Amino acid sequence: MKKALLLHSSREGQTVKILHFIEKELAGDYQCELVDLHEIPNVNLADYDKVLIGASIRYGHFNKKLYRFIDNNFSALKASNAAFFCVNLTARKPGKDTPEGSVYVQKFLKLSPWQPETIDVFAGALYYPRYRFFDRIMIQFIMKMTGGETDSSKEVEYTNWDRVKQFSKRFGSL
Known part of the structure; x- marks a missing residue:
């Protein structure tokens, strides 16, 4: 094979x-x-x-x-x-x-x-619950700036x- x-x-x-x-x-x-x-x-x-x-x-x-x-x-x-x-x-x-x-x-x-x-x-994908605190905050900030999901309780697969x-x-x- x-x-x-x-x-x-x-x-x-x-x-x-x-x-x-x-x-x-x-x-x-x-x-x-x-x-x-x-x-x-x-x-x-x-x-x-x-x-x-x-x-x-x-x-x-x-x-x-x-x-x-x-x-x-x-x-x-x-x-x-x-x-x-x-x-x-x-x-x-x-x-x-x-x-x-x-x-x-x-x-x-x-x-x-x-x-x-x-x-x-x-x-x-966003895996907010799995991220360390700093990463979660930074990714939320980036997502807010780009119009994405910011709810840190969610996991979203795009x-x-x-x-x-x-x-x-x-x-x-x-």
């Missing part, structure tokens, strides 16, 4: 949840391995038929370890035709839910030497699973 490597740079778990969904979509054709890219500086990408990186935004930035991983594995990423997706709360708004409309994806493409051909962006399913099909057919 063909193998797919699903790498994540996740903070609150929605990126991992999206990758698990993609893993189920690919299950008939691929044996998937889900790995935290923060924990492995290098990996032999040639061992896999497909490679996908999912990364989340926190306070407007990707984790610096994502860029380190890309720098350490640039040639292999380029050779493997790896795909990429971004998860953020801004993507809950129409127009900001596409690679072209996402300021985070555009910033990523400017900062990263790796320019994936297959790329997408998905809305994340991910459009139909779009994730479409991306899974696209990724699977690369």
